[in-house]
Amino acid sequence: MPISSTTIINQVEKLTSIGISLSKEKNLAKLLEKILIGAKEITQSDGGTLYLIKNEMLNFEILRTDSLGFAMGGTTDNPITLPPINLFLEDKTPNYKNISAFSAVTGKTVNIPDAYCAEGFDFQGVKAFDEKHNYHSKSFLTVPMKNHENAVIGVLQLINHIDPDSKEVTYYSNHEQKLAESLASQAAIAITNYQLVNDLKELLEKFIEVIASAIDDKSGYTGGHCRRVPEIAVMLAKAISNTKIGKFKDIEFNEKEMYELHIAALMHDCGKITTPVHVVDKATKLETIYDRIEIVKARSETLKKDAELKMLKIKLESSNELKIKKAENEYHNFVQKINDDIAFLQSSNIGSEYMNPDAIKRIQEISKHSWISEDGKSHNLLTEDEIKNLSIPKGTLTNDERKIVNHHIVMTQKMLEALPFPRHLKNVPEIAGNHHERMDGKGYPRGIKGENLSIQARLMCIADIFEALTADDRPYKKAMNLSVALRILGEMKLDEHIDPDIFNVFINEKVYLQYANKFLETGQIDKIDIKGIPGCQTG
Secondary structure, X not given: XXXXXXXXXXXXXXXXXXXXXXXXXXXXXXXXXXXXXXXXXXXXXXXXXXXXXXXXXXXXXXXXXXXXXEEEEOOOOOOOOOOOEEOEOOOOOEOOOOHHHHHHHHOOOEEEOOOOOOOOOOOHHHHHHHHHHOOXXXXXXXXXXXXXXXXXXXXXXXXXXXXXXXXXXXXXXXXXXXXXXXXXXXXXXXXXXXXXXXXXXXHHHHHHHHHHHHHHHHOHHHHHHHHHHHHHHHHHHHHHHHOOOHHHOOOOOOHHHHHHHHHHHHOOOHHHHHOOHHHHOOOEOOEOOOEOHHHHHHHHXXXXXXXXXXXXXXXXXXXXXXXXXXXXXXXXHHHHHHHHHHHHHHHHHEOOOOOOHHHHHHHHHHOOOEXXXXXXXXXXXXXHHHHHHHOOOOOOOOHHHHHHHHHHHHHHHHHXXXXXXXXXXXXXXXXXXXXXXXXXXXXXXXXXXXXXXXXXXXXXXXHHHHHHHHOOOOOOOOOOOHHHHHHHHHHHHHOOOXXXXXXXXXXXXXXXXXXXXXXXXXXXXXXXXXXXXXXXXXX
């Protein structure tokens, strides 16, 4: 029977509508489902199967049979349990016996009016299905799905064309075959686009992992930091989205924004790949490639050895017991003082304690001890550079070294701004590159005030600081208890360092505890008095 022009127009409109719908779909399961359901609709099919090729096999993705109420795969809760179909036999010859495999291997459409009368294909599996479900699979339309490179990526198989008037199962006409082939082509493009987008996404994420791994290999301390900061950042962003009161009650980050934040957090310290290792991993004040405290200790041993020789010389040359006794006492007192001084220097070499002016003065006095080198020259116990490093008030870095470390954020900005991020990740450089800025504009490197920073950049600042305070893998400090870290954060809020509103969310939504339960040692999670945290506003 000839097909009316009205029917053809309706079918073309449906085909166009399906094509538009496919181009917008971002979920693979829904995309595949739309392809099969759309194909069944425009060809008036009772059933159908959609396969994708993986590792030279056809994998069942979606199965539908309307008259049986049969649905597997896709968005259903019924997983497909059928084994994949091999495209090639054990002897590596093509599997031409299976109609779907034949279509995939040859790239040809197969239109069979009646499977029970067809020759050349093995329909034993189909007949077994029919017997089990009291069904009769008759007409088959099997169409290869070819991408833009003319490579077959899957197969669309339609079963039992239903005549719209008689409701009887009939064969697929040439017109319906062309419709199915047209849809299969659109479907292949949609699937390929989806896969390309996901491949690029995976490539970007793998690239980020490579950068993080490089930083990790360079410094295990920053590597751990790069992995944990994204966790806090995403937790805090979710808490802001869930807040129904206060400044952020109308803020809700969507899926794309959360992903953008995650990527930015992963890359927020990528510039550290350019920071010298001896600065990044400077565990003590005198450490360079090695800890120079050992050289100072060796010099002190020379001092003690020289004093011992002086004492022994007096004992050999003098018979005066008082003079000898005095020399021995002076020697023992000198050795004790040197030991005390070295112990003090070793303690000062650790950067976790604050150096007061008296301690710095003592370092300068100790440096005046002189020792004689092999060439007979006299040297102070400490060089000017060693005095400078040991006198660092807090931490292990000198001002020059701190500038080197801080320069990593400039490099992070340069690296990220040089990358052609896609539109949905366009804010990554701003979020990642501004996490050292302050609300009062006294941060670095750009001195941007808080009102000019995105919410994501501001929450990144808190995530970065909190991870650093509570981390137990830093060489220059002990891990802080939760209460101490929160007190310091509270003081930073009052000091206009961090965003006060985001800090309130961090406290009120117990983001700190969520993170602590996942990453901190049990001993670090102590009792928290919320009212005792500086600047804390509950509720």
